[in-house]
Amino acid sequence: MVILILESVQHIDQGALEVLGNLFSLEFGLKEDLLRELSLIGVNKIHDLSFNVDVLNIDELCSAAKLYSIESISVNYRTINFPPTTTTISEGIQYQYLSICEEIKEIVLVYESEFAGTLILLDVHLIFQIFSNLSLIDISSHVLRPTDFQSLCLSFPQSVKQLSFVYLNSNNMGKVISHQFMCFTNLETLELVASNISIIQNFSFIGLIKLTHLNLSKNKISYIYQNTFSGLYGLTALDLQENPISQIETNSFGHFINLCTLLLGDLNFSPHMSLIKLNLSDIFGRIPYNLSHMIISSGLRPMQLVIGSNTTLNKSLDFTIKGQYANLGIMFHNLTKLRTLILINCRIFFLDGSLTKDLSALTGLALMPRDHVNILQNFVEHLTSLRYLQLQGLNLYCSCDNAWLVSWVDNRQVQVSMYRPTMKELQCLADNGMDHLNFILYTKENCSFSIEFVLFVSTSAFLFFFMIGVLSYQCAGQYIKPFYNIASGWFREALHLNGKQWYRYDVFVSYSCKDEHWVINELLPNLEQRGPPFLRVCLHSRDFRLGQDIVENITDCIYASRRTLCLVSHNYLRSNWCSLEMQLATYRLQVEHRDILNLVFLEKIPSRLLSSHHRLARLVKSRTYLDWPLDPEMHEAFWHRLWCKLNSYKDY
Known part of the structure; x- marks a missing residue:
């Protein structure tokens, strides 16, 4: 495999590269008249050609592709010249251009503007007529009309039948219209990143029956309708990050029966909602069986996330949640079938029984918190099926609420694995927020009570309340009976509220x-x-x-x-x-x-x-x-x- 990169070339002698024979990849920097001079270099075949040019002539590009059997072309250009397509040219000549460019299987077109932010309109319909045998197309930094794709499907659908990968990034599309890609039946990957898309109409992706990856990140999408993604039953990965999503209709993701990865990004729900609430069972209907990776962010606002009731997944679910999470226990509400839970790098400061109350079937738990944490004893009370507990990188606050861990790690029913640090090495953060103390020594000095002290306190408390009772009876004994009757009056009033009472x-x-x-x-x-x-x-x-x-x-x-x-x-x-x-x-x-x-x-x-x-x-x-x-x-x-x-x- 020969790869040749030439950053800056002023002149190439005829036959200069003949010794190389076949090139897998040839890359040029900015070179005028490159395509005309390319026929003189002497190589037999070029699989992959990349170059920068001011003026891109499509007819020269097609000739070079035919000459060297080029299958993949990547070009950065400032001006593009298409071959004549007027009615004065016979159909035979027009067909000749199409025939020449059938060698190209992959093409990357990047417009480089002389002025930042300036884009040109690209005739998508014409591109696909000339390059009619593509399996991959990458178009960047252009203005694209959504109707061009729709008209292409109506007039020349055979030109996209081989397409498997379409990358339309950093373009200006504005919106995706209904049935826009209906003839792209073999498409597997579609990227529409940073394309200024604010509206996706219902049924926009109908026809993409083989699509597995859809990237819509870095756009302006705010509303997701119930039929926005209708028809994408084979989709396995969806990226919606960096979109100002303000509302997701119920069952909007119900079409994703094979989804594995969902990158939802920042949720920008109404500012009137002090708490962002998202129930995955509502937006999915039924959470996909193969879902294994999700990223959700609420920015600086608090968020309450509910996974769903008795969700059954084929693989482990890797959740990345960014933002201020409110009421972590609700996330695991009703997950009575969950067997393994791994919390990695989570900003959790307090773990108690509210998080684990429904996790009765949990057998394995791994905790790798990002910050210092308090773990109350009722955190494990509901984990009746727990057999394995892994604690890695644990940092505790110096609190007697955590003292139970010292003896519990030796639990015979649960295999506890604790490293970096081990229990003997475990440090806790003191109340001043600066000092770190050995946790075992801290609990011995501050959280241990002798049996003598416990008996003294309990005896003293009993004597105190006994004396209070005796003095109260001596001083106010005659009023105890009246107060008893007053309290009884409350109960009699409640019991006879709807009926008549008998009086003597x-x-x-x-x-x-x-x-x-x-x-x-x-x-x-x-x-x-x-x-x-x-x-x-x-x-x-x-x-x-x-x-x-x-x-x-x-x-x-x-x-x-x-x-x-x-x-x-x-x-x-x-x-x-x-x-x-x-x-x-x-x-x-x-x-x-x-x-x-x-x-x-x-x-x-x-x-x-x-x-x-x-x-x-x-x-x-x-x-x-x-x-x-x-x-x-x-x-x-x-x-x-x-x-x-x-x-x-x-x-x-």
């Missing part, structure tokens, strides 16, 4: 013993004997249980009565027992949120005196109450109104 009394009367004469002579006859129905009245002097604690009696009777009636007087305000009854009745009112507390003032109470009794003052301001009338003629109306109020329990 209709009304509990809270009054001062010094007002008992009025209660016996006035209240009881007008409440118990007025009816039907007749009210059941509860009085402490008559209905309290003998031998029972007074506070318990008060509490039981209040909650056993449908309502509480407070008879307010100067004597009432001076009584501690009446104050307690008012307090408990108020608690019940706050719990049950019903009209169960009624006030009757037996005498006028000055506002300044009432203000010192806060609960009663608030009730007076927020609720309607009755005054005992001094005029005897108004007594009957008073009792009728009070009886009707207390008898309105039928409503609930």
Whole structure:
């Protein structure tokens, strides 16, 4: 195999290269009239020709290809001259050009502009008519019209039947239109890199039944539709990196049943989304069985990635995730069949049970974190099937949360392989962020507790809470029962929220013993004997249980009565027992949120005196109450109104 590279040549003598015979590759620098002089160099055959020229004459190129049986040509040019194709030329002559250039199987055309950013329009239709036997074509730095490919398929489809590789990089295409490549049925690789593509219409790749590699990187693609890649069932590699992808429709990648590599690149979802969310099961429908390599990036924004539910893959899946990853555990959610997990060079700072909660079938785990990390003990609690654990390049923070690793690495059920560093060599980063300490020594000095210390702490805690309980009972024992009944009221309210509750009394009367004469002579006859129905009245002097604690009696009777009636007087305000009854009745009112507390003032109470009794003052301001009338003629109306109020329990 002879490869000859001539960077700068001014002149070539006739027969100068005759001694070389057949050349596999001949490469020239910039040389004018190269193609005309090429016939004089004396070699027999050139397989691969590369050169730079200002003016490329296609007819001279075809002649050279015929003369030396050139199969592959690569040329950088500034101007291109096509052979005449007007109607004045006979079909025979036109066919002659096509026949000459059938020798060329591979061609690379690169336009070199004198001014940066300037491109020329290339007639794709004409190129394929002249070079009609190509298996590879590479066109760079041109303006290409998408309709040229479509019209080519309609008028001259046989010219692309042999094509296997098409590279259309660094061109200006703008968009890919529907059915643009429908006649490229044998194409295996298509690259449209940096071609200013912002739109890919639905069904653009229909007809590419043998396509395995598609590269659309470095374009302006923002939206991927459900049928953007329709028909690409044989595709194994897709590169979409460096595109401002803002939305991917559901099942957009559902056509990729044989996909192995997906390079998705940066996701540029709406800035209104504080968290980029991507569910692979949504965009794939079903994740391809052979998928083995993915690259996804969210830039500087946080991302939440979900792989899918019970995904089964033929090979290991190599994930490269760039950006701030949020909630790593969601990525492995529902992967109950996953058997091997390898996390390499990941920026993970915290590993706990949320990551492994669904990995019950995992048998092998390898961790090679990029940064220092904390590993909590519940990280391995869910890994019931784990048999092999590999820890490489592990760097921990100096925290007692990691202390369990020291003893766990000797686990008999799990084979732990730890190197660079080993457990004895393992260092941890101190709280100051600078010092590195031996991890085993750190745990011994800071995380080990003697049995004596544990017993001392537990005994001291028991004695402390015991003393608190005794003192609480001595100081507030009489209030424990009321508070118990208040709590019970919450439960009774919940249990009888939609039904009616049975009460032993209709009304509990809270009054001062010094007002008992009025209660016996006035209240009881007008409440118990007025009816039907007749009210059941509860009085402490008559209905309290003998031998029972007074506070318990008060509490039981209040909650056993449908309502509480407070008879307010100067004597009432001076009584501690009446104050307690008012307090408990108020608690019940706050719990049950019903009209169960009624006030009757037996005498006028000055506002300044009432203000010192806060609960009663608030009730007076927020609720309607009755005054005992001094005029005897108004007594009957008073009792009728009070009886009707207390008898309105039928409503609930």
